[in-house]
Amino acid sequence: MPDAADVDGLTVGQVSTRLGVTVRALHHWDEVGLARPSLRTAAGYRLYTAGDLERLHRIVVYRELGLGLDRIQAILDDSAADVVVALRAQRAQVAERIDRLQQLITGLDRMIEAHERGLLLTVEQQAAIFGPEWNPADPARARQRYGDTVQWRQYAERSAARGPEEWQAVADAVADLDRALADAMDAGVTPGSPEANQLVERHREVFTSSYFPLTRQMQVCLGRMFEDDPGYAAHYDGIRAGLATWFRRSIDASARAHGIDPDTATWQ
Structure with missing residues (x-):
């Protein structure tokens, strides 16, 4: 395994700071196969490449839009998945939620x-x-x-x-x-x-x-x-x-x- 000094990547802590997500979330996404770091050091530490960061950025965006992890993984891994259809469906759910919240505000x-x-x-x-x-x-x-x-x-x-x-x-x-x-x-x-x-x-x-x-x-x-x-x-x-x-x-x-x-x- 390459040493950390020889790898052009970021550690879990560095990625956590850069993306504003917790280390625990990154570990969970790794465990479920949603976003695994491509490299590890000789000591076994995870290292994320530029490609890994791009995938993580997309995950963060989709999470903020309210998509579940399973749906995000399907969009990212299935080339036949229709992203627009998924986003329109999510938009409809958000619109319903906004309507409910507006009714709550009125009440x-x-x-x-x-x-x-x-x-x-x-x-x-x-x-x-x-x-x-x-x-x-x-x-x-x-x-x-x-x-x-x-x-x-x-x-x-x-x-x-x-x-x-x-x-x-x-x-x-x-x-x-x-x-x-x-x-x-x-x-x-x-x-x-x-x-x-x-x-x-x-x-x-x-x-x-x-x-x-x-x-x-x-x-x-x-x-x-x-x-x-x-x-x-x-x-x-x-x-x-x-x-x-x-x-x-x-x-x-x-x-x-x-x-x-x-x-x-x-x-x-």
């Missing part, structure tokens, strides 16, 4: 915006869906007040996946529930009765599917807000006079039936 942008804004609707869309009583400044206030909570994150994740049609379905479900509450109060349904408890459970289900999971204790806290907060009280009492109080009492009665003391319930 991430919506998720970021939903965490920052809450509702991903224009002011005009909000007015059309939620009615003239809706204040488009409410989402920003909610973000400022609840933005650091788990519930806001859950709400934002749902909001990111919703457009006007999905929000219209939410608004319709809430409106249907409000009418059912008013009809029950008009009919003399008393808090704690099976009919009232069924409506309380329906409210929890509608809220959970619309915004974020609502526990019974959290529902009690909401009931207090419905009665005490001027905005919420105006909403319910605008549907029927006294509805805010009737609904809060119904929520409290249902909570007691499930072993929860409304006076000590907390947001959990």
Whole structure:
């Protein structure tokens, strides 16, 4: 075997530095027969010739294009292999991958915006869906007040996946529930009765599917807000006079039936 000093070639380390590939990769390509160095020193060290480097350059290029080692070897060793066909097929796969990544970017942008804004609707869309009583400044206030909570994150994740049609379905479900509450109060349904408890459970289900999971204790806290907060009280009492109080009492009665003391319930 010729001595290293007499051979016009590069060692594995030198090739690794020149091509920007690892020594381990060069050893693997040697082992599988993809790119074997043409020469070795008397001590058994691999030496790459100019022809070897040309083949390695092509391998690196094809690898960067996403081709697998088996496909690269077929292109390099099979004179009948159609390189253009292989590259077109790889281009189609890359284009599909780019499309998937673009969809992922779009989804991430919506998720970021939903965490920052809450509702991903224009002011005009909000007015059309939620009615003239809706204040488009409410989402920003909610973000400022609840933005650091788990519930806001859950709400934002749902909001990111919703457009006007999905929000219209939410608004319709809430409106249907409000009418059912008013009809029950008009009919003399008393808090704690099976009919009232069924409506309380329906409210929890509608809220959970619309915004974020609502526990019974959290529902009690909401009931207090419905009665005490001027905005919420105006909403319910605008549907029927006294509805805010009737609904809060119904929520409290249902909570007691499930072993929860409304006076000590907390947001959990």
